[in-house]
Amino acid sequence: MLHLDRYSACGDSGALGPRLVLGVPAGALPRGDAHRVIPSAVLFDFDGTLADSEPLITASMIAALGQHGHDVTAEQVRDVFGPPLDVMLRVLAGDLSPADLESIRVAYFEDYNGNQLPRIQPFDGAEALLDALEASNVAVALVTNKIEASAHRQLEAMHWQERFALVVGADTTGLAKPAAEPALYALERLGVAPERAAFVGDQDPDVACGLAAGIPMVVGVAIGRSAESLTAAGATHVARDLHEVRALLLESAGG
Numbered sequence: 001m002l003h004l005d006r007y008s009a010c011g012d013s014g015a016l017g018p019r020l021v022l023g024v025p026a027g028a029l030p031r032g033d034a035h036r037v038i039p040s041a042v043l044f045d046f047d048g049t050l051a052d053s054e055p056l057i058t059a060s061m062i063a064a065l066g067q068h069g070h071d072v073t074a075e076q077v078r079d080v081f082g083p084p085l086d087v088m089l090r091v092l093a094g095d096l097s098p099a100d101l102e103s104i105r106v107a108y109f110e111d112y113n114g115n116q117l118p119r120i121q122p123f124d125g126a127e128a129l130l131d132a133l134e135a136s137n138v139a140v141a142l143v144t145n146k147i148e149a150s151a152h153r154q155l156e157a158m159h160w161q162e163r164f165a166l167v168v169g170a171d172t173t174g175l176a177k178p179a180a181e182p183a184l185y186a187l188e189r190l191g192v193a194p195e196r197a198a199f200v201g202d203q204d205p206d207v208a209c210g211l212a213a214g215i216p217m218v219v220g221v222a223i224g225r226s227a228e229s230l231t232a233a234g235a236t237h238v239a240r241d242l243h244e245v246r247a248l249l250l251e252s253a254g255g
Contacts, residue, residue: 038250039217041139041192043183043210044164045201046146046154047081049221050126050242053154054081056116064107065093068100078224082177082203084145084170109150117157123223125242130163132246141166141186145176145205165190177201178208183215200245207233219245 047053058077065072070093080088089104090096096104133140141164144151148169155161168186170176177183187197198217199210202225210218211234220230220238227238239245 037196038136039138039198040196041141041187041190041198042133042249043141043143043186043197043199043215045177045203045206046142046144046151048202048224049200049206050122050130051154051158052121052123053116054078054224056112056120057081060108060112060116061088061092063111064104065089067107068093068104070094070104082145082205084147084176113153117153120154120157122158123242125246129242129246129249130160132250134163136250138249139165139190139192141168141190143168143177143182143186143199143206143209145170147171177205178212180209180212180214183209183213187213198249200249202230204229204233207235217248219248221245 044050047057058074061077062072062074072092076092077088080091083091085105085108086101089101089108093100093104130140142151142155144167146154146169148167148171151167151169152161155164155167166186166189168182170182173179173181173185175181183197183199184194187194194214195216197215198219199206199213199215200219200221201207201210202221202223207218207220207230216236218234218236220227220233220235221242222230222238222240223242227240230238237248239248
């Protein structure tokens with residue numbers, strides 16, 4: 001598990017540099033000590049963070065693109081995880097007309113909802129983590145780059161509808177991660193200030209969204225990613241699994 005005293009965020013220019021959170025240098029914020037305060041709210045990404053859904057998404061993208069003459073590999077799909085579906089499809093298939101894009105989207109959702117979604121499973125430790133947050137009266141929201149309807153379908157498939165106070169999708173605010181707006185919208189709805197929150201995700205857009213929103217604890221989950229890549233993206237903490245995420249969020253160093 002890595003603990004960083006400073007972190008960087010990508011701005012509009014893409015440049016990396018030291019970041020201030022609410023006027024406080026990031027290095028001055030408590031990190032993993034006995035005085036750390038449990039957050040009042042935790043914002044979670046879903047795919048690759050709480051659920052082992054990325055292989056399912058990959059299979060559906062390969063199938064949908066293949067039906068339309070675009071042969072891609074699993075590695076190519078994995079390399080573009082993070083942005084909304086339309087962005088991923090355009091990166092993989094090149095310049096698509098609106099009609100072609102919609103046709104591929106339809107094929108993707110037909111395969112995913114019919115063949116893949118019934119097989120979705122949580123990562124080890126996910127339910128225990130959510131149970132522990134509920135027991136500690138920590139508000140929990142989902143902030144995903146899926147559209148809201150797709151996110152709700154996934155929660156229904158996992159019987160997790162009641163676990164999240166709020167679901168924010170790529171279509172909720174009109175801006176997707178890495179923009180700060182999805183996280184800020186979620187926190188406003190929850191009535192929690194950014195400095196009292198944490199963000200947990202596995203992709204660069206998750207990290208960038210949390211940092212841009214001024215959230216002081218941004219945890220990168222290195223289940224399908226390397227710890228080094230999440231550190232480079234600016235995560236303030238990196239956890240190898242959801243058991244470590246639980247310890248970071250709810251336990252002091254001595255606990």
